[in-house]
Amino acid sequence: MYTRKGTPDSEMEAACKTETPTLEPSSATQLPEGTNCLACSEDGRYLSLGHCQGLSVWCASSLICAAEWLQDRVEITSIQMTRMAETAYLLGTVDDMGVARVFAYHCEDIHLLHVINIMENINERSICLTFEVSEGGDYGAASISCNGALWLEVYHFPLEAWLKELEMALAQKQHSNSSGDVDMKWSPVAMVIEIKPLQISAGAAADGPLEVVQTMDFLTHCLALDVDTSCSRRAFNTDVGETKETNESPRRCTHHFLLPCGPNPGERKAKSQPAGLPVAVCVWWSGSHNLLQYLLQKAPKNKPGRLFICPEMNQLYDHKHLFKNMLPVVKSSCLLFEADVEAMPDVLWPNAKKILCSAVSRCTHYIAVGLHDGLVCVWDRKSASPLSVVPVSVTDSPFSKMQFVDDWPVSADDSQTFTSAEVHLLVRCKGGAIHAVTTGRGTRSCTVQLTERPKHSGDLLTVTASVPFLQSLSLVVQRNGKMFLQDVVNKTTVCLLIPPTSHLVAAPCNPVYALNTKLRALLIKAGDQDPSCSSSSQGGSQSQLLIFHFGESDIIKQYIVTPPVSPQQQETWSCVTLEESCDLYLQQRALSVDERNKAIAQTWRQLQETAETQQSCSQLESSRK
Known part of the structure; x- marks a missing residue:
């Protein structure tokens, strides 16, 4: 239970002075x-x-x-x-x-x-x-x-x-x-x-004869780089008398369920499956550079994996990745045997920096990762390639959390542009700063800092959650218990959420809350009564559930939108063959030809203007000489 310095009455007075609207809970229950x-x-x-x-x-x-x-x-x-x-x-x-x-x-x-x-x-x-x-x-x-x-x-x-x-x-x-x-x-x-966590030899990418190294699959090479980085950190700690077990936290696993999306490997049977049924899981381990995708297909019983052992190199190889490309002389010296093997990823997305956080869009078409040194990479599962890599100027602290924003308002200028692949992200740093990232294929990436790093520890953010039924609004909870709705586009505080004078938000460092999309309400746990409140009763120490109904406020009604359809309830696009995927791609290109021609013409005009400006500057410098 964190006791904030100011009382609800003082916050109410401060809100009135700054003309920020306030909203009190409409009901509460024990x-x-x-x-x-x-x-x-x-x-x-x-x-x-x-x-x-x-x-x-x-x-x-x-x-x-x-x-x-x-x-x-x-x-x-x-x-x-x-x-x-x-x-x-x-x-x-x-x-x-x-x-x-x-x-x-x-x-x-x-x-x-x-x-x-x-x-x-x-x-x-x-x-x-x-x-x-x-x-x-x-x-x-x-x-x-x-x-x-x-x-x-x-x-x-x-x-x-x-x-x-x-x-x-x-x-x-x-x-x-x-x-x-x-x-x-x-x-x-x-x-x-x-x-x-795959146990790949750190020297697997460099050991062995040159012919075998050239046939080494890209998957093993990327996984070996991760292991090599971990070994380097462990060696450094050993030199100063420290061990990995006492100074490094164990590797944590972050995963996301993925729905069918295009002609990716293993998803050809998605059309015969019910809409919204996950077909894969995306996994990354702390300290890793790679996103790994595993298909959710149970392996047949009594069919262990087939491995090949090469006595000359004392190495084991999976037949899918290496044996089919081995030289005949190497194949002849390998012994075939049956053994149980660890699950190997079907798709790998390599990244240049270490992954710090990740998020998946509601339709699971896009996977965003926050990398070390302030890089945000968005992967497009349809094309199996990066949608965009955006540098974010982060000077205070690394990324800690990111999330997609589905209901981003479309301006009048953008409504005439083909932006079907445009995505919007909120990225939070460990220091408390929040950045909004807008990117997409064929669009210029844009980053805006919504909030700066708080000067006081009580103002640190503990919750920044996008509200699905309020357009461009985000719920923010601070460590001192202050709650408000923030407009992530205009960078303004729309409304302060004020609990009753007899209660405070319970454990604001880790608040217990939920958003009800259908009722358009916030439900949050309020802690014990404030000891400084004179209205405290003798037996009123029971926690309560506060309900803020956003649909009842005139200030918030203008932001209310219809919640997006759940991906599990809508028809998920999936192509069985590569030809169908190409046909759909060509259809999308045909529909966007006018917009792309306008964009190309505008780009040529900008290039001509830039060339004329540089030519004028060159002539001016020549005349001065």
């Missing part, structure tokens, strides 16, 4: 004891809460508890909710002991479907660091840590079987008139892929 997290479903109907004795599901409109799952000594610290059917919702949770669970909410009942990491041996206890369920509930990804090792596990959930079993459980409960949970054996979860 939260369960020890509420640590909350999440809204995509349709806005339900709100899920994790607390110190389990979890509960509330109706979002009435704020009445619909169901709860309680268990002693189970404190839920992370929760996610997604709709898997019309009346069924999937919940993914992580507790304070690092155990991940999958629940289902169906007809006012919560059922425990699966435990991700069950502790069988206390000496080999696995801890779940993060757990994410894809929208729609088809897949789940958990980063697991055990005895210093870290890896990512991706699961496929049997939704159809679970829905049938939920209906059976409901029928059994109604038949027996029992109020407790029905004993049901739920269908098992299948692990699709296990991803570990």
Whole structure:
């Protein structure tokens, strides 16, 4: 609980002096004891809460508890909710002991479907660091840590079987008139892929005969560079008497689910799959330069990988990447054997600098990475090439977080330009500064600094979240508990969000909040009553949930837009063959021919003007000489 220096009354007076509108919560309700997290479903109907004795599901409109799952000594610290059917919702949770669970909410009942990491041996206890369920509930990804090792596990959930079993459980409960949970054996979860940091020899890109080095695949070379960089840092620490284990944090994994997008490798079957079903997962490890894509296709059973061993070089090679290009003399000396191999990435996006943060657009067509030395690279999955590389003048601190902004206003000048590939990003630095990046193919990249680095620690930003139903507005929460809506285009504060005088924002360094897109509301946890408030009651120390309805404010109504359609609900573009991809590309080129001709003519005019100016300057200098 962070106590801010100013009181809500003083902030209200300051806001009035600066003529900044204020918005107070329209309603509030008491939260369960020890509420640590909350999440809204995509349709806005339900709100899920994790607390110190389990979890509960509330109706979002009435704020009445619909169901709860309680268990002693189970404190839920992370929760996610997604709709898997019309009346069924999937919940993914992580507790304070690092155990991940999958629940289902169906007809006012919560059922425990699966435990991700069950502790069988206390000496080999696995801890779940993060757990994410894809929208729609088809897949789940958990980063697991055990005895210093870290890896990512991706699961496929049997939704159809679970829905049938939920209906059976409901029928059994109604038949027996029992109020407790029905004993049901739920269908098992299948692990699709296990991803570990690849162990590539640091000298793999330079060792061996010249002929073999020339045939070394680009994938192995890029991965070896990452390992070589890690070894260099470890050697430096060893020289000064320090070890990697005590001075370097373990490698963390960041992942994103990817939807079908064009004729990328392995996505040719996407057309036969339901729209919105993820087909791949994008992964990068801390300290790495590379983005790695793995397809979500479970390998056939009893078909291990085929490796080749060359006795002369004492190396193992994957037949897909190297053996087909080996010289005949090298092939003849290799021995073929069957073995289980680690999952290898299907697509690799190399970057010049170390990756610090990443984000994926809502349609997952674009992947943005924030790199060291202030570089922002946006990758286009359709063309499998960089959309743009933008340098951002960062002098105070490196990047810490980035996100796409979907509802960026289009000016009158831009409405006549073909900007279908234009993207907008918000990039936050560790020092607190925020930059807006606009880039795209065929457009000039632009960077604007929205906020400077705060002078006081209390003004540091803890939350900068784009509000999907408010055009170009971002929710900002500071460490001192101050909340406001910021216009990222005009760089102005649109509205201050003022909690009641009896409460403050709970844990503003890590606030518990959720945005309800359908109800156009912000739900945020308010902490214990302010001790300095004279209206404090004796038993009023229970946390409350504050609800700010943005649709009720006249100041904010002008920014309200229709929320974008979920990528899982819209038809996802996918081409089965390269010919179809080329046809679509040519169609887009034909539709944009007028705009491109105008842009070319304008560029030629600028070049002529620049040439005439330089020629005039040269003639003037010659006449002076």
